Amino acid sequence: MASGYxxxxxxxxxxxxSTFCIAxxxxxxxxxxxxxxxxxxxxxxxxxYSFTFTATSESCDVLDSSFKRWWKRTFINLEPRLKKTFQxxxxxxxxxxxxxxxxxxSCNGGMYPxxxxxxxxxxxxxxxxxxxxxxxxxxxxxxxxxxxxxxVYETESGTFLINETVVEDKPRFKHRGILLDTSxxxxxxxxxxxxxxxxxxxxxxxxxxxxxxxxSFPYQSFYFPELSNKGAFNPLTHIYTQSDVKEIVxxxxxxxxxxxxxxxxxxxxxxxxxxxxELLTPCYQYASENGKYGPVNPILNSTYAFMKKxxxxxxxxxxxxxxxxxxxxxxxxCWKSNPNITKFMEKMKFGTSYYKLEQYYMEKFKMILWYxxxxxxxxxx
Numbered sequence: 001m002a003s004g005y006x007x008x009x010x011x012x013x014x015x016x017x018s019t020f021c022i023a024x025x026x027x028x029x030x031x032x033x034x035x036x037x038x039x040x041x042x043x044x045x046x047x048x049y050s051f052t053f054t055a056t057s058e059s060c061d062v063l064d065s066s067f068k069r070w071w072k073r074t075f076i077n078l079e080p081r082l083k084k085t086f087q088x089x090x091x092x093x094x095x096x097x098x099x100x101x102x103x104x105x106s107c108n109g110g111m112y113p114x115x116x117x118x119x120x121x122x123x124x125x126x127x128x129x130x131x132x133x134x135x136x137x138x139x140x141x142x143x144x145x146x147x148x149x150x151x152v153y154e155t156e157s158g159t160f161l162i163n164e165t166v167v168e169d170k171p172r173f174k175h176r177g178i179l180l181d182t183s184x185x186x187x188x189x190x191x192x193x194x195x196x197x198x199x200x201x202x203x204x205x206x207x208x209x210x211x212x213x214x215x216s217f218p219y220q221s222f223y224f225p226e227l228s229n230k231g232a233f234n235p236l237t238h239i240y241t242q243s244d245v246k247e248i249v250x251x252x253x254x255x256x257x258x259x260x261x262x263x264x265x266x267x268x269x270x271x272x273x274x275x276x277x278e279l280l281t282p283c284y285q286y287a288s289e290n291g292k293y294g295p296v297n298p299i300l301n302s303t304y305a306f307m308k309k310x311x312x313x314x315x316x317x318x319x320x321x322x323x324x325x326x327x328x329x330x331x332x333x334c335w336k337s338n339p340n341i342t343k344f345m346e347k348m349k350f351g352t353s354y355y356k357l358e359q360y361y362m363e364k365f366k367m368i369l370w371y372x373x374x375x376x377x378x379x380x381x
Contacts, residue, residue, distance in 0.1 A: 029150050029151060029153065030147050030150050030151065030167065031150065031202065032202070032203060034147065034167050034168070034169035035168060035169050035170060035172075036166075036167065036168040036169065037165065037166070037167045037168075037169075038165065038166045038167075039151075039163050039164070039165040039166075040163055040164040040165070041163065042127065042163060042164045043093055043161040043162065043163050043164075044093060044094050044095065044096040044125065044127055044161065044162050044163070044164065045093035045094070045095050045096070045159060045160065045161055046095070046096050046097075046152060046160040046161065046162060047095065047097070047160075048071075048074075048075045048160060050097060051071075051096070051097055051098065051099075052097070052098050052099075053067040053070065053071070053098075053099050053101055053145070054098055054099070054100050054101065055067075055101050055102075055103070056100045056101065056102045056132075057101075057102045057103045057104065058103075058106055058107075058108065059107075060106070060107035060108045060109075060111075060138065061110075061254070062107055062111075062138045062142070062253070062254055062256075063101065063103065063107060063138055063141065065254050066141070066142055066145055066254070067101075067145075070145045070146070070148070070149050073146075073149045073201075074148070074149040074152050074160075075152075075160060093159075093161065094127040096125065096127075096129075096131055096162060097129070098129070098131065099125075099131050099132070099133055099148060100130075100131065100132045100133070101132075101133045101135075101141055101144075101145070102132060102133070102134045102135070103135055103136075103137065103138050103140075103141050104134070104135070104136050104137075105136055105137050105138075107137070107138035111138075112253055112258070112319050112320065113139050113205060113253070113256050113257065113258050114258065114320070114321060115174055115175065115258075115321070115322070116174075117137055117139045117174075117205075117256075118135075118136040118137050118139070118140060118170075119137070119139045119140045119143055119170060119171050119174075119205070119256070120135065120136060120140050120168075120169065120170035121133060121134065121135040121140040121141060121143055121144035121147075121167075121168075121169060121170070122134045122135070122144075122166075122167070122168050123144045123147055123148060123165070123166070123167040123168075123169075124165075124166050125148075125151070125162055125163070125164055125165045125166070126164060127164055133145065133148065138256075139205075139256040140170070142200070142255065142256045143169065143171075143203050143256070144167075144169075146200070146201060146203060147167055147169065148162075151163070151165055171203065171205075174205075175205070175206055176203065176204045176205050176206060177204065177205075177206035177207070177208045177260075178195070178199055178204055178206070178207060178208065179208040179209075179210055180192065180195060180207070180208070180209060180210065181210040181213070182209065182210065182211055182212075182218055182240070183210065183211065183212050183213035183214070183215050183216045183217070183218065183271070184213060184215045184216075186216065186218055186233055186238045189240065189244045189247065189248065192248055193247075193248065193251050195207075196248070196251055196252050196255060196257055197255070199255070199257055200255035200256065200257060204257065205256055205257055205258060206257065206258045206260055207252055207257050207258065207259045207260070208260050208262060208324065209248075209259055209260065209261050209262065210262045210264070210324075211240070211261055211262065211263065212231075212263055212264070212271060212272075213264060213268045213271065214268050214269070214270040214271055215233075215270075215271065216231060216232050216233045216238065216271050217230075217231030217232055217271035217272060217274070218232045218233070218238055218239045218240050219239070219240055219245070219263075220239045220240060220241050220242060221310065221313060222242060222313055223309055223310065223313050224275070224276070224309075224310065226275040226276075227271075227272060227275050227276070229275065230274040230275040231271035231272065231274045231275060242317070245317050245318075246317070249317070249318065249319065258320045258322075259318055259320060260318075260320050260322050260323070260324055261314065261317075261318045261323060261324065262323075262324035262325075262326060263310075263314065263323075263324075263325070263326070264324075264325070264326025264327070264328070265295075265296050265307075265325065265326055265327070265361075265365065266295040266296035266298060266327075266330055266358065266361050266362075267295045267296075267326070267327075267328065267329050267330040267331060268326060268328075268329065269295060269296050270293070272296075273293050276306070277293060278297075278300075278302060279296055279297065279303060279306060280293035280294060280295065280296060280297060281293060281294040281295055281296070281297040281298075281334050281335055281338055281341065282294075282297075282334075282338060283333075283334040283337050283338065284337040284338050284339065285337065287339070292334070293334070294331060294333065294334020294335060294338075295330050295331065295334065295335065296361065297341075298341075298357060298358075298360060298361035298364075299340065299341060299344040304364055304365075304368060307365060307368055308368050308372060311323075311368055311369055311372045311373060312372045312373065314373075315369075315372060315373030315374075315375060320375075321374075321375055321376055322375065322376050323369060323373075323375045323376070325362065325365060325366070325369070327358070327362050330358050332354040332358075335354055335357060336354065341357070344357075345357060348360065
């Protein structure tokens with residue numbers, strides 16, 4: 001399992017979030033705290049059913065879907081059935097009827113967020129009707145819309161208000177990730193989508209999907225369906241179909257979230273061996289196989305032929321440039337016991353350093369990954 005991440009349950013995550021929010025100045029409702037925010041005490045009234053988001057630049061699917069989503073999020077307590085009876089409160093407040101959204105770079109063509117994405121934005125809420133959200137990319141615009149929704153508040157009488165505010169913001173870290181391990185603890189597609197929605201509300205931008213491990217193989221492969229047929233906790237109910245994966249990746253894209261998959265090798269692969277024992281290293285005891293298996297067998301050409309085909313499939317399913325290859329917690333005992341591994345190490349002049357053998361495997365794996373997909377392999381140190 002990859003280090004450097006904390007895997008949080010939803011209740012604990014929300015509790016942690018609320019704790020930080022309470023710590024913020026009560027007059028600043030934006031989370032995370034922007035780099036620059038100047039909020040006045042002058043409120044503007046918003047009439048929910050006449051308020052609009054308007055793209056003043058070329059629009060796209062990401063922006064169009066976000067307008068619908070953020071209307072619901074901004075007016076979360078306003079049920080659709082109340083539309084006919086909703087009354088605008090007559091008051092001394094100026095009315096904010098529109099937010100102009102200007103995205104400088106085109107967002108057409110089914111584009112995906114990346115590590116290099118510019119996520120900055122400038123949000124200006126004014127009483128004179130010139131309220132604007134300006135961002136270089138649509139990914140910055142998404143964060144600006146989230147900030148806008150957090151600035152809107154509802155009075156006890158049911159009036160929606162927003163104070164005149166200027167926010168200039170960009171993330172401090174380009175990679176803001178949450179890891180979910182769906183091998184040890186299977187999560188339904190719906191729960192993953194729910195987590196992605198919460199991530200977008202908190203401006204996280206990377207879903208690190210630790211999808212398979214020793215315990216189970218829930219990913220349903222097109223080329224190797226037997227991996228989940230034999231490796232999943234339940235091959236009918238505890239799997240992610242090709243359609244599921246595509247839906248999750250698209251759902252994340254529309255929220256500015258990258259999906260970085262982790263298929264850990266050469267260790268953490270016992271679930272692979274339930275259908276493909278030839279991938280794993282047979283363990284020996286007293287000069288004969290003892291029926292147990294260890295990490296991926298790094299000395300066979302057939303191992304790399306399998307990985308080449310599998311990686312090609314994964315590269316088609318996950319469009320992000322990065323792929324997490326694991327590489328951690330490799331138990332060398334089985335490799336040490338196998339006489340064929342010992343002979344290979346002598347041939348390669350590795351001596352008794354099994355770290356060199358692991359490095360040999362990882363280098364070949366990374367070359368295959370780059371050759372097949374142009375992706376960059378990351379691993380746990």
